[in-house]
Amino acid sequence: MKIEPISTPYDWLDRSLDSIHKANWYRSTQTISSKAGTIATIDGREMLMFASNNYLGLAGDRRLIDAAIAATEMYGTGSTGSRLVTGHLALHEELETAIADLKNTEDALVFSSGYLANLGAIAAIVGQRDLILGDEYNHSCLKKGGLLSGATAIDYQHLNLTDLTAKLQANRAKYRRCLITTDSVFSMDGDLATLREIMDLANQYDCMVLVDEAHGTGVFGDRGGGLTQALGIQQDLIQVGTLSKALGSLGGYVAGSAKLIDFLRNRAATWIYTTGLSPADTGAAIAAINIVKSENTLRQQLWQIVRFFKQGLQSLGIQAIAFDSPIIAIEMGDIAQTLKMATNLRENGIFAPAIRPPTVPTPRIRLTLMTSHTHEQIQYLMQCLQTW
Numbered sequence: 001m002k003i004e005p006i007s008t009p010y011d012w013l014d015r016s017l018d019s020i021h022k023a024n025w026y027r028s029t030q031t032i033s034s035k036a037g038t039i040a041t042i043d044g045r046e047m048l049m050f051a052s053n054n055y056l057g058l059a060g061d062r063r064l065i066d067a068a069i070a071a072t073e074m075y076g077t078g079s080t081g082s083r084l085v086t087g088h089l090a091l092h093e094e095l096e097t098a099i100a101d102l103k104n105t106e107d108a109l110v111f112s113s114g115y116l117a118n119l120g121a122i123a124a125i126v127g128q129r130d131l132i133l134g135d136e137y138n139h140s141c142l143k144k145g146g147l148l149s150g151a152t153a154i155d156y157q158h159l160n161l162t163d164l165t166a167k168l169q170a171n172r173a174k175y176r177r178c179l180i181t182t183d184s185v186f187s188m189d190g191d192l193a194t195l196r197e198i199m200d201l202a203n204q205y206d207c208m209v210l211v212d213e214a215h216g217t218g219v220f221g222d223r224g225g226g227l228t229q230a231l232g233i234q235q236d237l238i239q240v241g242t243l244s245k246a247l248g249s250l251g252g253y254v255a256g257s258a259k260l261i262d263f264l265r266n267r268a269a270t271w272i273y274t275t276g277l278s279p280a281d282t283g284a285a286i287a288a289i290n291i292v293k294s295e296n297t298l299r300q301q302l303w304q305i306v307r308f309f310k311q312g313l314q315s316l317g318i319q320a321i322a323f324d325s326p327i328i329a330i331e332m333g334d335i336a337q338t339l340k341m342a343t344n345l346r347e348n349g350i351f352a353p354a355i356r357p358p359t360v361p362t363p364r365i366r367l368t369l370m371t372s373h374t375h376e377q378i379q380y381l382m383q384c385l386q387t388w
């Protein structure tokens with residue numbers, strides 16, 4: 001007797017995974033078993049880390065570790081509830097005051113991640129009668145925030161102010177509120193938004209602006225306040241960011257006017273209906289902010305490393321998308337070739353993964369630099385790139 005294969009409602013998973021493999025889009029995790037730093041043990045092997053967002057090396061800094069331990073000793077491991085119920089600690093208030101000071105804003109609100117900060121803020125600020133104009137290369141959470149809000153979301157071409165202006169002209173009058181959204185430092189390209197010009201357009205067309213400083217905070221500005229601070233932008237705007245990159249902890253934030261923050265406390269679902277940030281993450285983030293505000297030398301060292309790498313790559317005739325930030329993306333041709341390059345680097349003890357569609361439109365090797373990289377480590381990386 002022939003037995004019919006039993007089908008289940010989950011069979012589509014095999015087919016989907018199959019298509020992901022066929023398109024070379026399949027991704028998997030690599031296990032790290034060492035402390036954050038320039039040398040990491042990945043899948044049991046020591047490698048040079050050129051992929052971390054730990055730009056200032058703070059994720060492994062003793063002062064952050066001690067602050068996390070002290071916060072845990074004082075408050076315990078969890079914050080036990082949502083912020084409006086039992087999860088609002090004095091430590092959260094301290095962190096929010098520190099962020100507002102770092103960003104030079106009236107107030108700030110801490111979320112469980114940068115992703116949730118963007119989702120919550122965008123979905124609260126605009127709705128079905130509104131328009132979002134966003135850079136096409138904005139991070140996933142800005143785009144998903146737009147979807148969640150129900151607003152009409154239109155992308156403008158990457159960094160293209162002419163396109164943004166044309167889209168404002170064609171659409172602005174049809175909507176109640178308009179929000180322009182942009183990353184300050186584009187996470188997969190490493191180039192920078194022209195924030196002053198965007199602010200001018202926003203004034204002209206009566207728009208709000210939301211800037212995601214995930215990769216700018218700690219890295220730009222005299223006190224590490226981000227690209228907004230480095231450019232001296234004073235106007236009212238909505239600054240979002242993460243505590244998980246240069247600040248070496250976990251969590252996200254929105255910084256802005258007291259009114260905006262008050263409104264978000266009442267309307268941002270990803271803040272209201274979730275547990276407050278853990279004491280350890282909160283304590284570490286406070287320590288990180290104190291360091292980035294006072295230790296400009298960390299940033300100076302980072303920029304020195306960026307310049308050294310830029311000069312080296314240029315002398316080898318290797319092009320990168322930009323050298324404006326510690327994120328250096330090198331386009332390699334097709335997906336298969338980019339994956340081969342990542343494998344080759346890996347065989348040589350360098351961890352710098354291939355980033356490919358659908359995350360980005362063109363495949364590339366994304367390298368990130370850290371304050372703690374040595375010239376020898378950078379030279380070794382260049383040697384491997386050159387050999388390839």
Ligand SMILES: Cc1ncc(COP(=O)(O)O)c(C=O)c1O
Pocket residue numbers: 113114115116139141183187212214215241242243244251252
């Ligand atoms: C531009 C940008 N925004 C937001 C996020 C999300 O931040 P988090 O990791 O804190 O969720 C990231 C993280 O990769 C990012 O690159």
